[in-house]
Amino acid sequence: MDFFHVLVVLLESTIRVSVPLVFAALAGLFTERAGVFDIGLEGKMLGAAFAAGAVAAVTQSVWMGLLAAILISILLSLVHGYASITQRGNQIVSGVAINFIVAGSTVILGEAWFRQGGRTPALAEGARFQTINLPGADAIREVPVLGPIYADLLSGHFLLTYLAFAMVPASWWILYRTRFGLRLRAVGENPGAVDTAGISVIWLRYRAVICCGILCGFAGAYLSLAMTAGFVKGMTAGKGYIALAALIFAKWRPKNVMFACLLFGFLDALAIRLQGTPLPLVGQVPVQLMQALPYILTVILLAGFIGKAIPPKAGGVPYVKER
């Protein structure tokens, strides 16, 4: 029973840390499927987390915070879109630039506005998300096996957590079952064909970039309004890059994205859990190895040793109309 309890706790924290990854990786899924590479996920998430924390602190409203997060994130996405779609600039360079601008601005503005060393004030109860108890969770808790799974693992999460996991089938549906999704995927594979069909490549890509902005907004808001009560400088701490790794690991498919994020989240949770405890057979695993594992796995995957990750064909290439 003890092992079971540990497992439930571990999986519960896996879900908790996976949420921003799921949002951000789905965000990347939309733009990259449309042919715009985005390594600025980190920056967008950080910008959104800051906007959420700052606005929620000022307005004392969690919804205003969420709205601000989404708006800022869309704005940053549009900058990326303008640079890489309209100006046909280098998408990687643009993403790097956004990460830098946000990393610096959140600290400077946070310090100037709140004077708490780059943090936003701690949020009171109404200004952040509260956990939701699913119906009957308390009643069923004492039931063996099923009880803890339902009451501790599935119940007691934030609204955004449920939204994140609901977004997985929703994204699948949008991408594979709607006309917009079909065109969006086409524009990432062969923009020329889409253009010939009389559909605007530019407008489609902008819409994909906006979808990315919305989802990154949720990811950021989750960090500062749900996971913690307020913004702390640099709080994304590489999650944007892990999401990027998860996206590649998932070979740009929605369902795989969820599992990749859960896997990386699990490794993260496990690393914290295992700190200082020796494992049977292998002895004590350095925490650093556990932390590097998602990146190492991604490199191995990219090298084609565990299946091949083939990115959308037109990814990273700005579209130039035949003249």
Added chain:
Amino acid sequence: MSTPYAKLPGWVEYGLIPLINLAVAFLVAGLVVLLVGENPFEAAYHLINGAFGRGEYIGFTLYYATTFIFTGLAVAVAFHAGLFNIGGEGQAYVGGIGVALACLWLDQVMPWYVVFPLAIVGSVFFGALWAFLPGWLQAKRGSHIVITTIMFNFIASSLMVYLLTRVLKPLGSMAPQTRTFAEGGQLPKLDWLLSIFGLNVGTAPFNISFLLALAAAFGVWVLIWRTKLGYEMRTMGNSPSAARYAGIRESRITVITMMISGGLAGMMALNPIMGEQFRMQLDFVQGAGFVGIAVALMGRSHPGGIIPAAILFGVLYQGGAEIAFEMPSISRDMIVIIQGLVILFAGALENMFRPAITRAFAMRGQRAAAVVQTKGA
């Protein structure tokens, strides 16, 4: 892809356009200063004064510039072959192992001029090693170099935390760093170079690796524009298909270019480790690998542009520290914003003002032609 832009005179292409992009980046940075509620002109004054106001300040500016020349060259060499090496950060970090090993081994028995060459070899070796894997994976397995180098940055950072907390840390010490090097592991300052101009270097760690950086810049120029390898690299960068038809072995060039790039990034470690801190500390690279991207973009991947661009970033780092000191509401993170804006405007949006400039030049050209015609009549 063909460039849809008309050809412009060299001084416009390499002088005016980067300057306009830079000016816009600073303009936007000025807006951020306004947003914070400070005076941008006052900030600009502290920036310039903090970077050049005293011999000591100039020493610091050039110390930072040294670092950025190395990382800028690293990114530029890869750019020429059409590779985007975003892993300079990790390569510089791992390059530090080579420097630290040479110093820890010989610092007590040998003078610096024996340790230094070994440390150079070590830094190049480890930096190149860290770039070899992404290069090889791209060449042989088709992994995207940008993604692998990003991943390698994170792996490097975990590796270094492990090494510095468990392996290279002296017994009984709590801080994650190597022991302090004896005299043999410390580079002499370039105080004589500044004293030629009547300046006193003071406490600034401006050291001999600056000269190495200049030599590396010259070496890169020779490599890219005066050797067969450089020609092949540029061909591959301009047109991979042309390179393939010409019988250039792409995978070989990719791996070699990445190793040169990584080696240059690794050399960056000499400056802070042997020139300033005299030990290897956690996080000694401090984002210099990423600054290299901005430097290479600003300097148009040419050593002649990279050196001034690196000095510009040296000014930002040193002057930025002064701003942070004089104007407490503007912390050093302002540099990060400016850096991001430079990358955005000089890199991703480099063509934003080009149509307008091209139009202006076309108009001037027409007028000149008209003048010639009327005179001829």
